[in-house]
Amino acid sequence: MCSSVAVSKDDLTRASIIDAAQKLFRQFGLAKTTMEDIARSIGKGKSSLYYYYSTKEDIFVAVVEREKDLIFKEIQGVIASQKTAESKLRVMAHSKYKSMLKRMDMYNIAQIELPDHLCVFKAIGKRYDEIEIELVKNIISYGIEKGEFKSLSKSNLTLVSTVFTNSLKGLQFALTFGEYAGNAHSLIDATIDVLVHGIKK
Amino acid sequence: MCSSVAVSKDDLTRASIIDAAQKLFRQFGLAKTTMEDIARSIGKGKSSLYYYYSTKEDIFVAVVEREKDLIFKEIQGVIASQKTAESKLRVMAHSKYKSMLKRMDMYNIAQIELPDHLCVFKAIGKRYDEIEIELVKNIISYGIEKGEFKSLSKSNLTLVSTVFTNSLKGLQFALTFGEYAGNAHSLIDATIDVLVHGIKK
Secondary structure, eight states, X not given: OHHHHHHHHHHHHHHHHHHHHHHHHHHHHHHHOOHHHHHHHTTOOHHHHHTXXXXXXXXXXXXXXXXXXXXXXXXXXXXXXXXXXXXXXHXXXXXXXXXXHHTHHHHHHHHHHOGGGHHHHHHHHHHHHXXXXXXXXXXXXXXXXXXXXXXXXHHHHHHHHHHHHHHHHHHHHHHHHSSOGGGHHHHHHHHHHHHHHTTBO | OHHHHHHHHHHXXXXXXXXXXXXXXXXXXXXXXXXXXXXXXXXXXXHHHHHHXXXXXXXXXXXHHHXXXXXXXXXXXXXXXXXXXXXXXXXXXXXXXXXXXXXXXXXXXXHHHOGGGHHHHHHHHHHHHHHHHHHHHHHHHHHHHTTSBXXXXXXXXXXXXXXXXXXXXXXXXXXXXXXXXXXXXXXXXXXXXXXXXXXXX
16 A cells, blocks of 8 residues: 555656656756756756666656657547548647647657667557557457458468558658648558558458 | 879778778678778878878768668669659669668668767768658659649648658668568558548549
């Protein structure tokens, strides 16, 4: 009982650190924000901050992870609101793009300021890749179960889900760094059209 | 006449600078290679190097551009060797992956050492995105002409080519940073299967 209360207090402190750090990172960037700044903004000493995180990069990773978790929760909500598997895939892609646009400033920091921490980002990326492939697999399985998609063997289901996920990642990449901002939504729709075509009944 | 000879001599010098720099970058990385090192390795003074390139980053970009041009030439040769549009697309994807593996060391340098030059890389990337979309468009047009693919309106041809290109980019990304090295080629085949399915006659 005591230990669960203690954990919860730690969690609250962690949340307030991440809140404060997120604001500072957004406002001043990673390079210009110090552990001192973060500690000061939550009215604590630097040493008590080190109890929770050893470096500001660790805090930054925690900020990014929370952002990504929020994006996934939003996306899951949007997916649940749709009846067909195809429209679940479609809103997933649109919703991911919208979340990404909203959070673009954070992603820019990550790209420009964290080259030395590329391995950490790859690890976060890998975790989310797996979550995303799982999400797509669930939607496709749902579509198969509902008779909307053709039946697929277990290994083909994994393969197709991976192809979908990779293609959607390539799309996000193009939408972020490419020149498609003007017709992003029709490109998203076209991508889903192409991907879904082969598995439709 | 004179000016064309002069240009050609300049081109030769540029090529020898790029050759030398490429070896040094591969061996020591970008950070540890200086303009001095590059000049010395071609038996010239630093000042004559500055006549051609203002910074080592400019030279690095020239190295990367030449690499990418070589990759494209290889890919074009491989595409020309195939008879059907589907197999052209398939060998294009496989060949790109193989070239990328071969040149991985160069790409690693780019990622780790050139964060400050991200905009330069985005510009190079954008140029090659356009070349790649054009390449895919040509293959699909060839497939339509030969009666292998369904006919597409001009705007749908562009859209589908963009979807294909983005999906293949997402695939390359997954193959580079993901955990698919073991079954890369079946994932490439599956991606082409999914992409081609919808436009086949």
